[in-house]
Amino acid sequence: MTQYSNDTRSRQVVVDALVALGDKGLNKGTSGNVSIATSDGMLITPTGVSPEQLQPEHIVHMTLDGQPDADQLTPSSEWKMHADVYANKPGITAVVHCHSPYATILACARKPIPAMHYMVAATGSCCIPLADYATFGSQALSDANVDALSSSLACLLANHGQLATGFNIESALKLAELVEEQAHCYWGTLAIGGPVVLDKAQMDDVLVAFASYGQQAERKDLARGNKLNKD
Template identity: 50%
Template sequence: MNDAATLRATLIQAARAMAAEGLSPGTSGNISARVAGGLLVTPTGMPADTLEPGDLVMLDLEGRVLAGRRLPSSEWPFHCAILQARPEVGAVVHCHSRHATALACLRRAIPAFHYMVAAAGGDHIACGDYATFGTQALSDAALAALGPRRACLLANHGQIAVGPDLASALKLAREVEVLAAQYLTALAVGEPVLLDAEEMARVLEKFRTYGQQAPADGAATAG
């Protein structure tokens, strides 16, 4: 399987996983991955379990269709805008996961109630302003809410997670949903105690070297 075919298969696998896990009920949600000359994005209004490789749509970063037999996701504007504005981003995941969407409908950000909020690259996960789906206004709101971070909520809508590749973006979308569920559970009892900016700065610094790191050139790897 060549690289293009592998990427298409990976996108479909991710879309099906999102549906199966309840991150994207029905035909909600959409995902994209950067390719040379633009991006591949899921089509509009199609259940994940019916997708075939030819259903994915290739766009340039201005949103012009380069290849595909389907209409692209109605949310293509923010997929294009994010990939234009953030060259380090290789994939965008948008979903209507239950708890993240509930918070978005309350128009509440996810504050530093837990140190894992730093997984999204900041000391909070912002909630962007409401705008009609598929519009330039929503694209602008999404970019503003993301800022330099890797995830945000969209008011009365859902969540966005980004990463250097599709696996990273999807992993983060799952983490945002877990955090949203934990935050809502805490709110049911009272207002959670928030970690202060100094502590979150320490956590963010530790996250820079968290997990398995690629060895420097010539460095020995541990057994």
């Protein structure tokens, strides 16, 4: 788990992450937002500033109850969604929200991503859940998001986009890419009759294997207790 501070280096991390979303084709324009947790709150992208214009001094430091530090820009209108993730998912230090094309298509069709590919388990769950629809920036949206993330490290937001979390910004970005890849794959299978979904036992085997694969130790800790479809 990476620890971030309210300093220029950490602010640059947020800038670079928002730019990376565009470079990876996961976001366009001023949509989407990125945050990282600090010891006394979070750093989050401001509202209405394009990635091309964004500078470290534009990144907003604020408490999790919504109080920005003095003399800063207005934070993203969806700051509640980020703050409530940090308050409810111990160990998470980065949140990425974007409107990536295929994840957004499925979100607008209100289709969660089932276990049609074993890499779905990279979320720590047996599917990529769908959070209920609510107006952007609202407490209702944040509540729906937290509920969906209770069993996963990522989710789709109905009629909106996707959200991915991580124990550092790199893992959150990587997970956002993976969600988009899985969304593209699922969208493709729907066009030819739908996927053959892996069963619970098969996905349980994958989740066990993932716990000891590569650099998975911290993901295992974060996903501990995520038991979607196990009851």
